[in-house]
Amino acid sequence: MIRLFSKIIVLAFLMILTLGDAKAQVGINLLGGFPQGDFRANTGRTGFGIGGEFLFQPNPLAPFALGVNVNYINYGSESRRVPLSNFIQDITVDVDRSNNIVQGMLMLRLWAPTPFVKPYVDILGGGSYIYTQTTLKERYSNQEKLSDVNFSDWAWSYGAGGGLMLKIYSEVGTSIWLDLGARYIYTTEAEYLTEGDINVNINPPYGITYNSRRSKMDLLVAHIGAFLEFSLIPR
Secondary structure, eight states, X not given: OHHHHHHHHHHHHHHHHTOSSOEEEEEEEEEEEEEOHHHHHHHOSOEEEEEEEEEEESSTTOSEEEEEEEEEEEEEEEEEEEXXXXXXXXXXXXXXXXXXXXXXXXXXXXXXXXXXXXXXXXXXXXXXXXXXXXXXXXXXXXXXXXXXXXXXXXXXXXXXXXXXXXXXXXXTTEEEEEEEEEEEEEEOOEXXXXXXXXXXXXXXXXXXXXXXXXXXXXXXXEEEEEEEEEESSOO
């Protein structure tokens, strides 16, 4: 299904390149990620992040646009203040750990080519990179000194959703819209960490234990943002 969707997107892009009066759209959104099913049972919290999309519309009256969507969602974090080492107890540092998802998907948007209010439907397919990262920072300056990815995995993602765009600014060849919408993103099984799943043994024998979990990582993603639409051919 994902391969077929990818072929359709590529063919549509080739068609767009041969057409005149095409438009491009760039959107940036604030995201709320609501875990579903087993993922919700394992995390027990809402994620937040930022996302965006870049779309092409072959002409102003076309009822569809094609492009890519990228999202970053943090679904958990924790911090602690510790000595720099067992031998340097009088210098402390901040250690921050975050659990994150980066989604990259091809996207088909179907919409009503109306002038001021545009309801739309999105169909998406691609993948998700899930990772847990630990960062060491100076206590007072908050400057990052060291960072490492402790754990990561990858999974297929696909989904659909809808929304509504309201025009808030317009001039010849350019317009800005308020974008409100939501999508349900299905993600195949992946292995991941949540808050408290890394145990650091500060006493001999030193070591780290990962209590990883494995499940589907479905998300209901709601967004609010701005959507810039402009002509590719100057007028």
